[in-house]
Amino acid sequence: MAKLCVEGMQATYSYCDQHNIPYKKVGKLVVATNDLEEKRLMDLWERANQNGVPGLELVDAKGIKEREPACVGTKAIWSPHTGIVDWARVARHYGTVFQSRGGIIHKSFEATEFTEIDGGVKITSSKGVEVRCKHVIACTGLYSDRTAKLTGCHAEPKIVPFRGEYLLLSKEKSKLINGNIYPVPDPRFPFLGVHFTPRMDGEVWLGPNAVLAFAREGYSWSKFNLKDLAEVLVYPGFYRLAGKYLGYGLDQMLGSIFIRRAVKELQKYVPEVEASDISRGPAGVRAQAMNTDGDLVGDFIFSSGDSGLGARVLHCRNAPSPAATSSLAIAKMVVDKMEQQFNLKLN
16 A cells, blocks of 8 residues: 555646646654654654655654644654645546546436346446446445445445544644644554644644444434444444444544543644644545454455456455545556456556
């Protein structure tokens, strides 16, 4: 995944330059604040260099202050080539390019049936709209397990939705943040933890957390879907996951309800942040792939059926973060998989 990220980053900068999409190279600090985190930071440093991440520097407390005057830490990895861009704008541009080359985008198309027909596949929407094609690449995120079942393929890995909620830093304190400030990943826990993320419009987002969503598209606590939740609660892997991370999960839920709990963690990196400086922000839902052992799938998974309808469909079952940064590199990998699976020549 790290190699895809490096390739994707370079491809994204080239794409944005080619199409005049604005971006900012603000850099990123991965900050250690104690001896244990420093040890983990050095492990991360070794892996990053093995994967050819360009331009990295190992900096001390003084080096941290030179790059982020408001940030404190004992040691950090500085990534000068990390940047920010409006990914919604990039995604819309991908769509524009696709359409300019003859592609058709069907919006609000809920695929409810896949049927094998002579020489191909018929996809039918909930509104009765039909699309016919020779082969299908299914990248359906939160619904990837259900889509797989519709085509006669295996339902696992299971998708368990986790909502990631962001906080917003006040305009005044946002002026203190120059670039991305990340914690050192803790291998004991499944998700990254709170970090400072500047945006193209000048906002700084804090987060995200990770709480179980009560619906596949549960972008808030009030969004509830009985079918979606029941699927999670009857899945053995969920209970095994909960057994491993019960304390962590409860802490995340309390932090979601009482946002002031996040202040202590934020002050670990930027002491000037106070409770009055944060407010609730947007949220997303992570399509977390999970197996029956309760393990969170952290790598790409592609699958197809052995024959019939399933053999004409290639499912991308999991695309781990940072999938946006890696999107153009992932696209190349998907093309390679399609050529192999369907005996095509697409390049």
